[in-house]
Amino acid sequence: MEEMTFEQAYGQLERITRELEGGDLPLEAALTLFEQGAKLAELCDRLLHAAELRVRQIVPDGAGGFEATRFDDWEPS
C-alpha cells in the first residue's frame, strides 16, 4: 500500500466506496472494505501533504550521455 501513487490510491478508494455504497454485504465484508477505504483515504492525504517537490537538473555526464543532479537553487531564501 505504501508503494502506491496518489492516482492508484485514489482510484482504489473510489472503487471501494462504490462497492460499499452498493449495499447488502455481509457485515464482515463491509467492515473490511470500510477499513481498507479509511486507510486509503489516509494514504491519499499523506501523499498530498507530506511530499516535498523534488527537482533534478539533467546535465551532460561527460561521456556523451546525461545524468540528473539535484537542483535546489530555486527555493525562496
Next chain:
Amino acid sequence: MATITVTQLLSQIKTLIEREQTLRNVWLQGEVSNFVRAASGHCYFTLKDERAVLACVMWKQDAQRLGRLPQNGQQVLVHGYVSVYESQGKMQFYADALELAGVGRLYQEFEALKAKLATEGLFDAERKRPLPAWPQRIGVVTSPRAAALRDILRTLALRYPAVQVLLAPSAVQGVEAPGQIVAAIELLNAWNAGVEPIDVIIVARGGGSIEELWAFNDEQVARAIAASPVPVVSGVGHETDFTLADFAADLRAPTPTGAAAAAVPDRLDLASQVAALRGRLALAMSQQLASQRQQLGHSQRLLARLSPHTQIAGRRQQVDDLSLAMQRQMRHRLALHRVELDGQRARLANLDPQAVLQRGYAIVYQQPGARVVTSVQAVTAGVELRIVVADGEFSGVVTSPGP
C-alpha cells in the same frame, strides 16, 4: 579671452545634448554596417543612410535580449538616446532595442511560417493530446536562472508537490536559444524513452518584448514541440500574442505559472475530493450497519417466536389446561363412583346374610365340614347340623331326612 579645456567643452556639449528631450527617446532607422560584437558582449555598429552615418553602441545587457544579431546591410530600427563619448570626442547613439526594419517584416516572416506549419497540420486540434490528470514526472525546459523557473517550481510545490521535476536547462532568448530549446525537448523525450517516464513537458519563458520571445517563433522549436512524444504545455510570458510554440503545444498557457498550474491538479481540490470520498465511505458503512441492525431485529423477533422458552410457556399453559380438565374429569368420575358405590352398598346390604337372618331365615351347616345345606338330598338321618340364626347358633341332629 577665457579658455576652456577639451574635457570641459565636450562635457558642455554632452550636457546640452542630454538635456534635449527630443534626443532622449528616439526610434532611428538605418542600415547596419561594421557590426561587431566584442568579447565583453557589447555590440558596436554604424547606422547609415544615403547621406550620413552615426556610430551606435548596444550594451551587453540589451544585446542579450536580441532574438538574432543584425547582419551588415540590414535595415533596422533602433531605440535609444544620443550622447557624447568624451574620450573619443564622438557623438554616439546608445541603442537599447533593435528590430529588423518595419516590425512588419518580422510579422511577415512569422505569418508565412505560421501558414506553412498550419498547412502541414502541425497546429491541428486533433493533434492536441489531453494532459494526464495526475502526472508523476514533469519535464521543464527553461533557463535555470530565470524567474520563470522559480514561478513554475513554486506553483508545482504549492499545488502538487508529489510530482517530480526534471529540468532541462536552455537559453530562452538570443541566437542560441532555438537550438537549445529543441535539444532540451529532445533530451527530455530521450529520458522518457530510456530512463524514466515523463508525463508532460513545460516549455516556458517569462514575459518580454516580442523580440525577446522570438526564439519561440522558431520553426525548429515549433516542430520539436509538435513532434514531442510527451505532451507539451507552453507558457511563454505574453498575454496577447501567441507564438508558434503556443500553436504547436498540446496546451497553451499565458505564463509560466499558468503552465505549471495547467500541468498538475491542485492538492487542495484533491484533498477535498478525498474528504468527500471519506464521507461517502462513512455514510455507506453506517447504512450497512443500519441495514444489518434491521436484519438483526427481524432475526431476533423470528428467533423469539421459535425460542424453547416461548414454546415451553405455551406448553406449560397447555399442561395447566389439561390438568385442570383432568381434575374436573376426576372429580366427575369420583362423584359417579360414589353414587355407584352407594347403590352397590345398598344392594350389598340387601344381600347381607345377617339382614336375611334378621328377617327370620337360618343357615344350616352340615357337620363336620361346615357345608351349607341347600338340599334335602344333602343330609341323612343322624347327621349333625349347625344352625345359624340372627342372634347366634345352635346344634341339632337330623331325625327324619327328606324323601
